[in-house]
Amino acid sequence: MARAGGKRSVETSGSPGSAQTRAALVEAAVATLREVGFAGASAREIAGRAGCNQALIFYHFGSVAKLHLAALDAVSATRNVRYQAMVEESENLGDLVRAARTVFDEDLDQGHVTVLVEMIAAAQFTPELRPEVAARIRPWRTFAADSVRDALAGSPAARLLPPEELAHAIVALYLGLEMLANLEGEREPALALFDRAGKVASLLDIFKRKKKS
Amino acid sequence: MARAGGKRSVETSGSPGSAQTRAALVEAAVATLREVGFAGASAREIAGRAGCNQALIFYHFGSVAKLHLAALDAVSATRNVRYQAMVEESENLGDLVRAARTVFDEDLDQGHVTVLVEMIAAAQFTPELRPEVAARIRPWRTFAADSVRDALAGSPAARLLPPEELAHAIVALYLGLEMLANLEGEREPALALFDRAGKVASLLDIFKRKKKS
DNA sequence: GTCTATACTTGGATAGAC
DNA sequence: GTCTATCCAAGTATAGAC
Numbered sequence: 001m002a003r004a005g006g007k008r009s010v011e012t013s014g015s016p017g018s019a020q021t022r023a024a025l026v027e028a029a030v031a032t033l034r035e036v037g038f039a040g041a042s043a044r045e046i047a048g049r050a051g052c053n054q055a056l057i058f059y060h061f062g063s064v065a066k067l068h069l070a071a072l073d074a075v076s077a078t079r080n081v082r083y084q085a086m087v088e089e090s091e092n093l094g095d096l097v098r099a100a101r102t103v104f105d106e107d108l109d110q111g112h113v114t115v116l117v118e119m120i121a122a123a124q125f126t127p128e129l130r131p132e133v134a135a136r137i138r139p140w141r142t143f144a145a146d147s148v149r150d151a152l153a154g155s156p157a158a159r160l161l162p163p164e165e166l167a168h169a170i171v172a173l174y175l176g177l178e179m180l181a182n183l184e185g186e187r188e189p190a191l192a193l194f195d196r197a198g199k200v201a202s203l204l205d206i207f208k209r210k211k212k213s
Numbered sequence: 214m215a216r217a218g219g220k221r222s223v224e225t226s227g228s229p230g231s232a233q234t235r236a237a238l239v240e241a242a243v244a245t246l247r248e249v250g251f252a253g254a255s256a257r258e259i260a261g262r263a264g265c266n267q268a269l270i271f272y273h274f275g276s277v278a279k280l281h282l283a284a285l286d287a288v289s290a291t292r293n294v295r296y297q298a299m300v301e302e303s304e305n306l307g308d309l310v311r312a313a314r315t316v317f318d319e320d321l322d323q324g325h326v327t328v329l330v331e332m333i334a335a336a337q338f339t340p341e342l343r344p345e346v347a348a349r350i351r352p353w354r355t356f357a358a359d360s361v362r363d364a365l366a367g368s369p370a371a372r373l374l375p376p377e378e379l380a381h382a383i384v385a386l387y388l389g390l391e392m393l394a395n396l397e398g399e400r401e402p403a404l405a406l407f408d409r410a411g412k413v414a415s416l417l418d419i420f421k422r423k424k425k426s
Numbered sequence: 427g428t429c430t431a432t433a434c435t436t437g438g439a440t441a442g443a444c
Numbered sequence: 445g446t447c448t449a450t451c452c453a454a455g456t457a458t459a460g461a462c
């Protein structure tokens with residue numbers, strides 16, 4: 001899958017260890033963004049973690065910024081499968097919120113969202129980064145909207161809160177909660193919020209069930 | 214007020230143009246953080262905007278980071294009076310949400326929240342900055358909690374959503390909406406959300422009125 | 427208090443050997 | 445494809461003249 005064309009900036013035909021070092025660099029870039037943030041994710045720092053030379057970043061990706069974007073793609077991909085699974089295994093809104101709590105906890109542990117937040121904050125003032133990052137964040141909004149639409153189908157709440165609007169709020173809230181949790185070093189307020197939302201969601205589920213029967 | 218002691222790092226007694234340049238530097242730091250972000254807010258860049266020399270930053274503040282914090286203090290102060298006024302002039306929840314929409318719009322125009330977001334994102338990985346920024350963000354949570362408690366007093370919603378928890382969500386949401394709005398260059402989704410919240414708030418106000426009569 | 431000059435460090439990026 | 449060596453730009457911070 002990573003071999004299918006169109007993404008590589010230099011090589012065209014597959015080469016020996018090329019794919020390996022590319023992968024190592026991307027993984028190292030993710031780890032670096034997560035652990036020392038965007039400001040600390042320099043070419044030298046990333047290459048050091050990848051165990052290879054700094055110059056290779058420019059050979060393989062053309063610039064550090066492009067490697068940063070590749071890192072963003074990588075976490076987006078893994079998050080995507082996780083979120084997708086989360087939605088599929090949830091039967092009602094209450095399930096979904098409880099699953100989301102678990103995923104949020106995981107994301108915090110593994111620093112996935114930190115990478116997003118760092119990239120978004122940095123993209124704000126990096127002209128060539130902004131549209132790229134925006135394009136990589138947008139799918140989350142549509143994904144959230146689809147999930148919400150699905151989970152809210154037949155619920156009275158759907159009229160009060162259109163899925164698209166609610167989805168936007170959810171994505172923003174998720175990012176904001178992550179920022180605050182990392183800043184304060186405590187995630188309890190955020191988790192309590194998920195618990196609270198879970199209770200409200202369960203209430204909505206009951207209304208929905210009553211309506212159906 | 215800015216003359217009251219304890220804040221200056223070098224001077225102890227007041228000096229000629231000192232206070233002026235200090236103020237100019239703080240204002241320039243705010244503008245720089247707003248316009249080119251944390252990464253671009255270097256000593257040279259800020260000094261250039263303040264129309265004075267780079268070395269003065271170290272003389273007056275000791276380090277660039279401390280000037281950044283002073284900038285954060287400055288926007289916090291102005292935002293505080295604005296938010297306070299907003300809460301005081303609102304009679305019910307619906308009023309409050311509508312006022313918040315206006316303030317959000319202003320904040321976006323003038324980039325106040327951008328400064329917060331940049332500092333929060335940067336503080337994540339700057340050990341000496343993190344506790345300082347955290348201490349400056351915390352008041353917003355308590356302020357929001359107080360306002361929500363006040364506005365929700367006597368409303369049936371207060372039992373479903375405790376003020377402290379709701380306040381945390383509001384602060385996180387505010388930051389997240391700001392990030393997304395700046396990233397995408399469009400604030401409509403966020404404003405639509407405020408409008409939606411306004412309608413729900415008005416409903417709650419009606420319930421509350423009914424209960425009272 | 428403010429400026430000039432400068433020491434020191436780090437980072438992006440390229441050239442060229444292997 | 446990978447490494448060494450290097451250039452150049454930009455940043456923090458300090459010393460010392462005014």
